Amino acid sequence: MPVGTQGTVKAVPQGTLEDLGAQIILGNTYHLYLRPGHDLIARLGGLHQFISWPRAMLTDSGGFQVFSLSKLRKLTEEGVRFRSHLDGSSHMFSPEHSMDVQIALGADICMAFDECTEYPATEERAAESLKYTMLWAARSLQHFRENQHKVPWHGDVTLANPMNSDESPASQSLFGIVQGGMYPHLRRESAERLVEMDFDGYAIGGLSVGEPREFTRQIIAEVLPLLPTDKPRYVMGVGFPDEIVEYARMGVDMMDCVIPTRAARHGLLFTSTGRMNIKNKQFADDPNPPDLNCQCPTCSRYSRAYLRHLMQTGEPLGGTLNSIHNLAFYLTTMARLRTELDSGIGRVL
Ligand SMILES: [Zn+2]
Helix, strand or coil, X not given: CEECCCCCCCCCCHHHHHHHCCCEEEECHHHHHHCCCHHHHHHCCCHHHHHCCCCEEEECCCHHHHHHCCEEEEECCCCEEEECCCCCCEEEECHHHHHHHHHHHCCCEEECCCCCCCCCXXXXXXXXXXXXXXXXXXXXXXXXXXXXXXXXXXXXXXXXXXXXXXXXXXXXXXXXXXXXXXXXXXXXXXXXXXXXXXXXXXXXXXXXXXXXXXXHHHHHHHHHHHCCCCCCEEECCCXXXXXXXXXXXXXXXXXXEXXXXXXXXXXXXXXXXXXXXXXXXXXXCCCCCCCCCCCCHXXXXXXXXXXXXXXXXXXXXXXXXHHHHHHHHHHHXXXXXXXXXXXXXXXXX
């Protein structure tokens, strides 16, 4: 899932994302709550309408950004009080408030409000943090079920429910998030209790927070078999191309990451022959497309020399063209994997 933090996958127009085959993109609750505000987006018909994106969307709960961006966090059982990274103003996010904001934004998939445990964390600290996440998961679910009819597009029967194969009226779905740091027994406890609560899908959060990659893999391998296979299983915040291939083969259904677009804006391209820093001098007079095996709009039309020139001169088109290629590389990688997995090869968990 390409990440569209501010209601835009940075530098790439929505029509291009459709052409690249993106089926779902992410929006960011924390950022959209602060600017332009969830009430304004609801008045304009919800996030799909506001950004003109007819396909599926997912919003995170805001918990991760409160954890990573805001200043002066104060955590209580009620929720988190924090100061905006924009103007220092004081705000409170609770599970109930996060659900209200996500229902107003109106994405197809909402995420339970959790606390992302930092790395490294002692076992005591991870257990304490998990206590909040589990308490907040139950409160998120209850508040969501009681208020989901307030979604801006409620009652629009022309929308099919993306979570169902039938034509039942559209409704939002809510996923629970497994936490527990790098401690397998806490992860197990978290997964089992969330499955009992019966969410529409399950995510593994608190990964890609600075831990060695071997830990990431171990936690995914530990948790996946505990999550029902008939519901989506989502690993948040991963990863590099080889990682998404590995995790998809393990049985992960959904992943999101800023890497393809963020790396692109810095001139790093992922290609069929490995990583390429397009800013390198060796590409200054190279007439070849960035990736000889790629049919994306960038590779079909532009040379390495031109992309390097755009980066050298700081032209915004450079970030756009690089992002289009990297997204195409990720999306075609996943499309190939889906075909491979459909044919029964490669699934291990
Ligand atoms: Zn390309």
